[in-house]
Amino acid sequence: MTQAKLVRRRKWTDELGNLYEIVLWRVKQSARYPEGVRYRLVFIRSGERTPALLYDNHHPKGHHRHVRMLKEPYNFVTAQKLVADFLSQASTLAKEINEDCKLFHKAAQRRDG
Numbered sequence: 001m002t003q004a005k006l007v008r009r010r011k012w013t014d015e016l017g018n019l020y021e022i023v024l025w026r027v028k029q030s031a032r033y034p035e036g037v038r039y040r041l042v043f044i045r046s047g048e049r050t051p052a053l054l055y056d057n058h059h060p061k062g063h064h065r066h067v068r069m070l071k072e073p074y075n076f077v078t079a080q081k082l083v084a085d086f087l088s089q090a091s092t093l094a095k096e097i098n099e100d101c102k103l104f105h106k107a108a109q110r111r112d113g
Contacts, residue, residue, distance in 0.1 A: 017046030
């Protein structure tokens with residue numbers, strides 16, 4: 001088992017109740033972790049249990065991300081870029097949720113109104 005040193009752990013919710021978590025570990029460079037980093041970055045929409053966005057690099061899958069229910073490769077460059085990419089994509093998904101809520105409330109007002 002690779003000895004991991006926690007580099008960063010941050011968990012928070014935004015004003016809409018969406019959950020974000022960023023966890024980065026420094027590990028010994030190896031065939032499993034050639035960059036010497038392990039990570040898990042998660043975005044979960046308010047009221048949901050399944051991540052809308054998940055970046056991770058567990059063995060044997062390597063660098064990849066889950067966007068909604070689709071899994072796709074992720075081109076890891078640096079930990080800083082990883083965090084920036086995650087936050088950018090999570091922000092886009094959070095805005096989509098906010099827009100969906102606005103449309104729902106407008107439709108409800110028209111129906112009830």
